[in-house]
Amino acid sequence: MKKVISKLLVGVLAVSMMVSGCSTAKKLANVDSNAPVAKEEMKVGFIYVGPIGDGGWTYAHNEARLYVEEQLGVQTFYKESVPEGPEVEKVLKDMIDQGANVIFATSFGYMDYVEKVAKQYPHIKFLHCSGYKTADNMSNYFGRMYQARYLSGIVAGMKTQSDTIGYVAAFEIPEVIRGINAFTLGVRSVNPDAKVVVRWTHTWYDPAKEKEAAKALLDEGADVIAQHQDTAGPQQAAEERGVWSVGYNTDMQATAPQAYMTAPIWNWGPYYAQQVQAVMEGTWKSESYWGSMNEEIVRLAPLTAIAPEGSKEKVAEMEGKIKDNSFTVFQGPIKDQNGEVKVEEGQQMTDGEMLSFDWFVEGVVGKIEK
Amino acid sequence: MALISFFAAAVVAGTPLLFATLGEILTEKSGNLNLGVEGMMLMGAVVGFQVGIMTQNPYLALIGAMGAGGLGAIIYGFLTITLRANQVVTGLSLTIFGAGFANYMGQKLIGQVVPESMKIFFRPVSLPVLGDIPYIGAIFFRQDPFVYLGYITAIVLGIYLYHTQYGLHVRVVGENPGAADASGVSVSMYKYIHCVVGGALCGLGGAYLSLVYVPAWQENVTAGRGWIAVALVIFAAWNPYKALIGACFFGGLDIVGFRLQAFDLKISQYIINMLPYIVTICVLIIASVRKSKEYGGPKGLGIPYFREER
Structure with a gap:
């Protein structure tokens, strides 16, 4: 019995060597990379x-x-x-x-x-x-997700009645900070008194925890919830309290039909x-x-019936300006949280500056831990 | 007011932990160290959700969740009690299996939401009299039915373990299976039953997450809570009543970070996120320094029982 097994093993080994030998040969033949x-x-x-x-x-x-x-x-x-x-x-x-x-x-x-x-x-x-x-x-x-985030901010800013918008965010990295800033600029372009309160979860993926963060924001008076998280947990929290929400990544209407207004989405x-x-x-x-x-890699999901009146027109107007480059979202004047002017009137942030964002614009309530 | 809403939220956050912890206490009391809590929770979560969507009946959904958790425990029991496999390895495999099972079952459930009729069933209800107690009422007795089920389960388990003959047998099986066997208690049967009931409770904990807490299906909905439950068992010193307090405490620690961010504290968020684990380590240290009997697990925990080796 042992002999049979050992012969079998040797056989398997030999075959596998031949197979792997073949694949190396194939690799070499394919070296001309273009x-x-x-x-x-x-x-x-x-x-x-x-x-x-x-x-x-x-x-x-x-x-x-x-x-x-x-x-x-x-x-x-x-x-x-x-x-x-x-x-x-x-x-x-x-x-x-x-x-x-x-x-x-x-x-x-x-x-x-x-x-x-x-x-x-x-x-x-x-x-x-x-x-x-x-x-x-x-x-x-x-x-450039921040472009769609800016547009979703317009919807949220027009909807809020308490002038407090909650934002559940994952980590203090430039991508997330850029999104929060763009969203806030969008909010304040239509509602200069509104503030955006940020809550960090330090996780990309934990439905229950993300929902809990949103609940904390709702307890503090927020009536619109936005998110930079990978699950629909925050949407659920808004749905339960009978308030409104802006999703992320994909169209999230099915998970929170009474709350969801729109979402900046990937394509x-x-x-x-x-x-x-x-x-x-x-x-x-x-x-x-x-x-x-312009390349449609980022989009704003279609607004639902819950989105505020007039938001569709406003979003369409700004989307047009973004697409024909007459508006770039991060263009001056932009102040930071302390009211200091960070981007002068008539100036624009460069890609490099945007990719290394480490400060919040005026209107954001929250702290970036460094 | 803010404090009350925080404590009420802590109770809710603690409920899935509570069920899983009670299940694991029961399992460990009979001498089985089942580390597959996370897996059984996920199995319960997905089956409870599936049954709930199919039948729109909350009771059937709960039974389904218990069945799935129990099924996971039967696999574990067969391997460790009948075949006497290593308990730690088997438990870990069960975690991996449960996650795979839930992902497979959940493929078609992605993005689906719990039906409205069930959402209404699981809505918070204020208990008469108890709900009107100032502060305490708002925190503990204006919750959803699932939370009350958790309280009841903890109390029933406590009475069972400490005030009935069967409970005494379980504890003997866990402490010294040889002695239990000599006095005519069927060790295997006790181990099987408590393992399976424990698994069913873990399944309920998972179902709370998928049916009530986040009433929509998302993969890996437990996100590591099963492991916190394993730590909670030690924290609660294998005592169901302490588990009740421990679950609320750990639930509170889980969410306290979000509330603290509203204040400009000088403590790093990451330190706050570590709190549940730091607390568990402290409990372990205190227990071993004091060499307290109370804080030691059942003596027979983790050891397969062979009658011949008595």
């Missing part, structure tokens, strides 16, 4: 930080993956709930072993691992979401499809992409 790739050979990998079932951030990325499959008919696969740690490297290599030629890594904390693996596999294309590093075969991409699909297409045609180039509302 050669066009046939549709059948195209395999696109996606790494998600949360579960697809979050109904938010990861859900939006996965919708885009399905869009790529549908539009281009290429094969895709994914791994969800990958923590932002050394495991990323393993997952990336796994995907490459399974034949991925393009990989989308959809969380900020993946950046350094992606960069490292990108160096080892020059023939594979990597696209990293929300970071700032690039390499010959690694792009970074993101959307990654077209960008993903275009990038994959470019790889197939052999025209792909590494870049730093920060798409705007």
Whole structure:
């Protein structure tokens, strides 16, 4: 019996060596990195930080993956709930072993691992979401979510009666701070007396905790809840108290039909499809992409019937100005929380300044812990 | 007023912890260290939600949740009691299994909301007389029915464990299964029953999250609360009454950060987030320094029982 098993094992080993030998040969043959790739050979990998079932951030990325499959008919696969740690490297290599030629890594904390693996596999294309590093075969991409946030602020500012808007936020990082500031500028463009109260949860994903943070804000007199979180917990809190809410990531009307007014949402699909297409045609180039509302990568979800009267027109007006570049959201005069002018009249913040935001604009009630 | 609404919120935040803690106390009292609380909670959460959506009947939803939690515990029981597998490893696997089970079952439930009729059933109700007590009434007795069920379960468990013969048997099984066996108590049966009932309670804790607390399906709705429950068992010294207090306390610690942010405190948020764990460590230290019997777990905890090795 033992002999049979050992022979079997040797056999398995030999076969597996042959198989792995084949795959190395294939890798070497594919070194010319910009050669066009046939549709059948195209395999696109996606790494998600949360579960697809979050109904938010990861859900939006996965919708885009399905869009790529549908539009281009290429094969895709994914791994969800990958923590932002050394495991990323393993997952990336796994995907490459399974034949991925393009990989989308959809969380900020993946950046350094992606960069490292990108160096080892020059023939594979990597696209990293929300970071700032690039390499010959690694792009970074993101959307100007603050534009849509500004518009959602208009809706919230017109709706509030207590002039207090609650904002449930995850972490004190520039992306979140930029969103809060844009939202507040939107609120105060239509309601100069309103304030936006920020509550930090220090988690991207905990429905119960996020709801609890929203409840604390409601107890302090807020009557509109906005969020930079990946679940609909805060929407639920507003729904229960009979007040109003602005969602995030995806259309959240189903989870809070009596409260939800609109949401700044992601629409990654077209960008993903275009990038994959470019790889197939052999025209792909590494870049730093920060798409705007013009490219439709970010949008404001359609306003519901609960949205205040007149908000639709106002949003449409400002959306037009953002799209034709006559308004850029972060243009002077902008004061900080202490009333000091940070951006002079007639000036605009640069992309660099926006990407390293570490202060709140006037009207925000909250503290950034450094 | 702000303080009262905070305490009332703490009770709500503590309720899922309470059910899970009571379940784990019962399990551990019979000598089973089941670390799969998180898994059983998730199984209860998803099945309770699924049944609730299908039948629109809150009772069936609760029964479904208990069944699912119990099912997880049966798997655990079969492996550790009948096959005498390592309890720690089995419990950890159960956590992973439960999460996978819930994600699989929940695929089609994403974004769905608890039906209105059930939301009404789980609405807060003020109890007559008790609800009118100043302060206490507003904090403890104007809650949803699920919370009251938690109070009752804790009291019933306390009476069961400390004032009935069966309770005495359970404790003996947990402390010294050999002695229990010698006096004619069926060790395996006791272990099985308490394991499964404990699992059912954990399932209820999960269902509270998916049906009442966040009445919509979202993956991983427990977000680590099962592990806090395991710590709470130690904090409560395996005592159901103390678990009641401990759950409210830990529930309060969980949400206190949001309320404190309204004040300009000089304490870092991250320190406040660490509080529940720091408190547990302190309890462990105090217990081991005092070598107090009260703060030690059941002696037979974690050890599979072999009759032949007595």
